[in-house]
Amino acid sequence: MKKTALFLAVALALGACSNKDEPAPSTKEAAPKADLPLAFAPAETAFALGNFEPAPKAYIDALAPALDNMKLGFIQSLDRAKEVAANEIGPEEQAKVNALIDLFKERLQKPDTLASMGINLNGLQAAYEVAGAPVIRLELADPELFKTFVSEVETRAGEKLPVGDLNGQAYWFLPLDKQAKEVDSATPLNPRLVAAIAGKHLVLAFDPQVAELPLAQLLGIERPAQSIVSSGELQAINKQYGYQNYAGTGVLDLRRTLALLAPAAGKSTWLSKQLQADNQTLSEVCRSEFDSLAAKTPRFVLGAKEMTGKKVAMGGVLEVESKLAGELQKITAPVPGLGSDKSGIEFGMSLKIDQLAGFVQAQATAVQAAPFQCELLQPLNEQMAEVTQNLAGLYAASGWLTGLRASLSELDIENQKFKGTIVLASPNPMGLIGMAQGFLPELAQLGLTPDGKAKELQSAMASSVVGAENKLWVAMNDKTIGLGIGSDTPAAVESAIKASPATPEPLLYYGFSGESYLKLAGNVDEETLSNAANSDEEARANYVVWPLIKSALDFYKSVDFVSMNYTLTDRGLEMNQVMTLK
Template identity: 25%
Template sequence: MIKKTSLLASLALLAGGASLDAQAAETDLLGYIPANAPYFMATRETLDQQEVFAFYQRTMLLGDGLERDLEALREQRRNEPNEQAQAFLSLVIALGEEFEDIDTLEDVHARGINVSPNVALYGLGILPVMRFELEDDAAFRDTFERVVERAGLTPRIGRVEGTDYWRITPEDDVELILAIVDGQALVSLIPGDASDELLAQILGKRLPDESMEESGEIAEIERRYGFTPLGTGQIRTARVLSELGSPRHPATRALLDALGEEPLDLTACQTDIDRLTGRFPGLTVGSRAYDLRGRSEVNLIVQTDEEVVRDLRRLVTPVPGLGQRDGLASFGLGLDLSVLLELVDTYARQIREAPFSCDDLQQLNTLWDETSALTSDPMAMMIAPALSGLNARIDRLYLAKGGPMATGLLTLASSNPMTLLENAAAFLPELSELSLMPDGEPRRLKSRQLPAQVSTLYAAMSESALALGVGLDDPSTLTNGLQAPVADDDLLLNIFATGDLYTALADLLIKSPQEDVSEEDIAQLKHYGEIYDSLEVRVSVGDEGLETSFAMDMAD
């Protein structure tokens, strides 16, 4: 039996994904998105539904997790004083209960749901609207009515220009609605007193003067960043702030009125806002790879101006082994601390010389003052000149002498490894007795400060790094680690874990039980070990700004 653990899982299922067998299917959903929308996310292609369902079957958590999650939600609902929040929790619980007994794709279709729909999430002004394609309108209507009845909700039905919609949550300043329109489900927040004219725009009875379909902007973003057509979006900071300050869309004005909020008074802040949005124009998201049977990758780009890109690139420093997919897991950081302290001081000085004048931005002035104080911290000043990056690799996890033990390699990059060695000796004095030379030759270190589980500890040094190896069978591993390749891109941060790490953690917990770890937790770790070959997070500097990628490789 498949278990559905939350509404987020439902939305993730609806959003679908991509694979090498993606079916090109140009969607008309883009026609509803205004070309000047402050934010949007949309797909232009879909997947084979059976493939998506098979992926869903494989990756869902096992055991009694759903029942436990539902009971936790029920307890949260019992303690929730807000009526709107109670209604939403009831809806989530009822949705989870609806999907308890799904075994086949036909079971999903019987509920009217397409497991690989085209999806669009966008702003009419700042008001959010979400649309996704359905498998069967009538079946979905039955499912919706069943869920809200189980949730104890009584939606109020409205009609605009021949289209029905449901106000799901209780009467309030802002309400949640759902409609079924032209083979699509539409979900949106609306002001409680929304006019028929505004509702007609939300429901798509009034199309924008120019749409994303007409502008072709989403396809252009895909081309520009090398994204697949399986989900691309942006948040445009200048348009969001402009809409909040000088609302142009009636949906924004109506929503602010419903909340009793005035538009932001940006008259005195426009210069500050232009300064910020010029430096950080927006956020872009998409995927450069998406194969449900192989590798999938979601990319997030914080767009910055050219000066910030140049400064970010100055932070990048080569670290042996950083970004290599070795061992059970690794964590690495290639960040020149001396340059970081210099840049913090430079930007703080710029803020002091030209502070933000807007009242709403005074916290930024204070933040930079506080951050600048770190540059004079004695510990930072001691470490920064000697340490420019690190890479910690775990090769093995096991139980030794009653406690958990890890073997692996820690590589500390430095432009002055002798100074780094002196600093490290302050924490582990025996290092100074090894007489290390920058020749990569490993030497064994013995210390009473080491835990009893540590069988061996070796150290070695090159002209650009210091390496420490714990529990290694072959000391030459340190020499190889010092000579390991560096990243061929401007990599700042890398986190890598194999499926075997989850298996090793599960085995460790079985042999050394913990009070706060249940059998189900261990089963979930084993499940992750079976389905994932690896998971990886990379943060690097690209031509457009700071890029973060979240990658997943499925096991065979």
């Protein structure tokens, strides 16, 4: 068996699910900073994701039923993998595959799956980069148990993982390319994956094996002069955005990422040398202009605001330069009731098209006044010149629509069953109705006035879309048009058009109940997945993973409502997701 398969077999264990593993106790007392996996991430890392303390026990307990069900799906998928492998490989290899699958099934059938392998379900974790090489660092519950599990994997597979030693630190490794690539005479590139148990941490890293990046730095034998913990960057993010220490707080710094690929004049990295060898280097002019663009949206940050047994609230922000963020805030508009539902399906958006056109025009004018000099950005110069010639249409459309909201208690596309309300926000509702009469002449017979009263619309064309048994109701006020679908919706549509808009105004919003999601997903079954395959290989893969997909869908039986809200604020583009459990 290939070493790759053996290495992946161990990695597969990290994805195993368990609900009765003993989690690390949730405590307000943080672990010593020097012992945190995040403490091994350098302060200048381009990305980092990790937690400072374990998640609350109530949250872990709430996941227990879903994780237990996922284990059952995993076991069924492993049985199918055995079945498929029997027709793909020879008897000798099949015996090894079966032995590994049986091992995983044995562990999955234990109530303490992860703990039996020495893995901590609720431990401290970190992902980051060191000089451009990604590293994952996990807190183990029992390092000796994990070593025993790896040995058992090797025994079942009938071969050992390659091992190495660095100043007394043992590690496993997996070569990724048999033929070393010469980046230059001083930088041979011979990449491999490495894994080591360092104290109570499991370390997984990509090792390019270059002089600029000693393995000791990847494994944490050589600690950074300043870590992202001692710099306080993630703690400051938590404080600024209200994220919690027990969830994975993350940051992606675009300017640091650029510096790895295109460092300042006189400097180099192993990544920039790789690009240079492939004739993909950036000129100093290009590097400077790309850096100025990155400064407009310097970071993406994320974290959790709340994780309990009943609610999970996650957030993310694409930070935007303050002046630019202020201009972007002007493009959203009030939409009555958008984001207020707690059942069924709701989606909508808002956009002041004239403000968007003005923003785009301002950016295009700035580029035309000072065109980019970088050869890679010349297409952007051309596009900005074309944009200014095509803005008239945007300005013309700005007088009709500024947003919409659909609130549906029933949505069955296949059987044309719909029930709910649709709201259109407009600076000129009467004009919008007049325009709609061109393709829906029955509107003219309603005699609509902006009094907020619903009137029944009888239209063969509209009925062909929403179903003949569904009655249609239309209402209008001075800022909104509402459409009710269903015999009992006139009161609902009258209420919908006068509902209060959210603050801040959503740019984009969608939400759904667990029950509604399952009804929509009910149209996807194993046969549908099989028919969607584009090749025999894809069909076999779909066959193997279907039990796992089905068990993942079953999670939504415990979900009350999920919402995702995108807003433009003085901090940038903010994304907030909230999931409530039953």
